[in-house]
Amino acid sequence: SEALERHEFGAEVGRLLDLVVHALYSEREIFLRELVANAADAVDRRRFEALTDPALMLPGEAKLRIIPDKAARTLTLSDPGIGMSKAELAQHLGTIARSGTLAFAKSLADAPAAEKPSLIGQFGVGFYSAFMVADRVEVTSRRAGTEEAWTWASEGRGEYTLAPATRDEAGTDIVLHIKSDAEEFLEPIRLQTIIRKWADHITIPITVVRDGQEEPANEGTALWRKPKSEITEEQYADFYRHVAHTFDKPWATLHWRAEGAVDFSALLFIPGMKPFQVVEGERESPLRLHVRRMFITEDAKLLPPWLRFVHGVVDTEDLPLNVSREMLQATPVLGRIRKAVTNRVLSELKSRAKDAEDYAKFWENFGIVLKEGVWEDAEHRQDVAGLLRFRSSAVEGWTSLAEYVSRMKPEQEAIYILAGDSTDALAKSPQLEGFKARGVEVLLLADQIDAFWPERLDSFDGKPLRSITQGDIDLSKLPLEGEAAAEPADLAPLLPLLKDALKDEVADVQATDRLVGSAVVLAAEAGGPDLQMQRLLRRAGR
Numbered sequence: 001s002e003a004l005e006r007h008e009f010g011a012e013v014g015r016l017l018d019l020v021v022h023a024l025y026s027e028r029e030i031f032l033r034e035l036v037a038n039a040a041d042a043v044d045r046r047r048f049e050a051l052t053d054p055a056l057m058l059p060g061e062a063k064l065r066i067i068p069d070k071a072a073r074t075l076t077l078s079d080p081g082i083g084m085s086k087a088e089l090a091q092h093l094g095t096i097a098r099s100g101t102l103a104f105a106k107s108l109a110d111a112p113a114a115e116k117p118s119l120i121g122q123f124g125v126g127f128y129s130a131f132m133v134a135d136r137v138e139v140t141s142r143r144a145g146t147e148e149a150w151t152w153a154s155e156g157r158g159e160y161t162l163a164p165a166t167r168d169e170a171g172t173d174i175v176l177h178i179k180s181d182a183e184e185f186l187e188p189i190r191l192q193t194i195i196r197k198w199a200d201h202i203t204i205p206i207t208v209v210r211d212g213q214e215e216p217a218n219e220g221t222a223l224w225r226k227p228k229s230e231i232t233e234e235q236y237a238d239f240y241r242h243v244a245h246t247f248d249k250p251w252a253t254l255h256w257r258a259e260g261a262v263d264f265s266a267l268l269f270i271p272g273m274k275p276f277q278v279v280e281g282e283r284e285s286p287l288r289l290h291v292r293r294m295f296i297t298e299d300a301k302l303l304p305p306w307l308r309f310v311h312g313v314v315d316t317e318d319l320p321l322n323v324s325r326e327m328l329q330a331t332p333v334l335g336r337i338r339k340a341v342t343n344r345v346l347s348e349l350k351s352r353a354k355d356a357e358d359y360a361k362f363w364e365n366f367g368i369v370l371k372e373g374v375w376e377d378a379e380h381r382q383d384v385a386g387l388l389r390f391r392s393s394a395v396e397g398w399t400s401l402a403e404y405v406s407r408m409k410p411e412q413e414a415i416y417i418l419a420g421d422s423t424d425a426l427a428k429s430p431q432l433e434g435f436k437a438r439g440v441e442v443l444l445l446a447d448q449i450d451a452f453w454p455e456r457l458d459s460f461d462g463k464p465l466r467s468i469t470q471g472d473i474d475l476s477k478l479p480l481e482g483e484a485a486a487e488p489a490d491l492a493p494l495l496p497l498l499k500d501a502l503k504d505e506v507a508d509v510q511a512t513d514r515l516v517g518s519a520v521v522l523a524a525e526a527g528g529p530d531l532q533m534q535r536l537l538r539r540a541g542r
């Protein structure tokens with residue numbers, strides 16, 4: 001037709017199509033998982049946008065229909081989701097927005113066979129998996145809140161077309177022209193089996209048309225609503241990968257039902273691997289809020305930012321289904337849920353921390369995030385402090401504040417810490433000499449945030465925290481041990497000479513009992529920022 005527009009794919013798409021189609025050939029059935037996930041996402045997004053714009057509300061019962069047609073050799077997926085405008089069709093299906101082909105290709109080459117299929121979902125290239133089973137794909141879509149529809153079509157070879165179309169309701173139809181060697185995907189029973197395997201946790205109803213009848217294909221029972229005893233570890237792990245967009249195994253799975261002050265079911269996961277984004281990226285918790293199974297939003301901040309590595313779902317009875325954005329901001333229900341969920345996660349960490357080796361896996365991934373809690377959350381500060389782990393001048397491996405306190409010398413008044421850029425460098429610091437000579441342990445802190453949080457935690461178990469680079473530390477009550485226990489030299493005559501020589505460089509020169517082998521050490525003024533903090537401030541240009 002005249003209105004048909006031809007477009008080249010974005011530069012990387014062609015190569016990507018090739019990769020997806022060939023590298024994952026043996027796992028072709030996952031195309032259905034990807035398209036179903038996109039449809040479910042589109043329905044979720046429409047429900048979410050309807051919170052602020054009621055005109056976008058879903059009509060009646062939203063469901064995803066899958067229609068195989070053997071005569072026409074097409075497979076159609078039809079969803080009532082948010083839909084795509086012309087520009088969105090071009091952008092979302094014609095370019096690769098998030099991650100490059102190269103990164104994807106590299107991961108694909110490196111991943112074990114079993115993990116390859118999940119990579120497509122991870123890299124945001126799921127749609128292209130349709131070309132594993134189809135030699136032509138047509139997407140007809142109408143954006144919710146608009147009147148016009150467009151058809152995007154491609155044979156997956158370098159170009160796609162856009163043409164005006166009609167669609168009665170908002171939503172999207174994806175028509176796959178099935179390849180001759182992929183006819184199995186026109187069999188309703190085969191389709192139902194794939195959906196049960198990959199998409200059973202999708203909460204909108206999915207139907208497959210078989211002999212002219214619509215048959216339900218997913219159980220749609222939200223996994224978190226099922227009793228624990230009916231859920232296998234593999235089902236938990238599958239659901240985890242779905243909500244966390246990842247392919248590892250969860251380190252912790254927390255599944256419980258709360259009744260009382262507020263009623264909700266929660267299914268939460270702590271990842272077994274550190275995602276790339278957790279430190280630098282988004283700071284808000286990604287936990288999903290559902291009301292009576294229906295997805296509402298992932299912006300409800302159901303956990304504080306310092307627990308943002310926790311993924312999962314909270315589903316409550318205590319809000320109405322047609323909850324609005326204003327209501328979400330005003331209701332006390334979310335505050336109660338937040339409190340209960342935070343405490344539950346903390347108590348899980350506390351109990352898992354008893355197994356040091358197991359806890360170290362968690363700590364090495366997310367400790368750096370947890371430390372933010374000491375800095376910014378007065379209410380949970382002491383609990384979080386108990387969960388921290390440290391390198392130390394006295395013991396191998398990780399140690400806790402409680403263990404440190406149990407090893408303190410009888411005359412020792414404070415928990416001593418030293419912050420810097422690497423634990424290796426810290427372990428060799430002359431600042432430690434006087435402490436080592438007295439058998440006093442010092443915790444070595446090498447994360448950037450370690451320059452900040454100790455200032456907020458004034459004490460643990462009644463013992464103050466002190467940075468050893470601060471000038472006023474008095475070790476005189478602690479006896480020297482071993483060789484170091486010699487007579488101290490009389491420095492009184494030397495001090496005025498040094499003070500005079502360095503008067504433009506330092507505020508003061510004092511005798512110290514903190515050194516044994518070295519002659520001098522730099523110290524920070526009592527009460528001011530410690531040396532690592534001063535270094536960071538200088539780097540930040542302040």
Ligand code: ADP
Nearest residue numbers: 038039042081083084092124125126127128172
């Ligand atoms: P991802 O889902 O990870 O973003 P995909 O390749 O699966 O990557 O999909 C690309 C984008 O195309 C989606 O992010 C979405 O914006 C859009 N899209 C795909 N399918 C649909 C659909 N059924 N309805 C609305 N938008 C869709």
Ligand code: MG
Nearest residue numbers: 034038126127
């Ligand atoms: Mg997708």
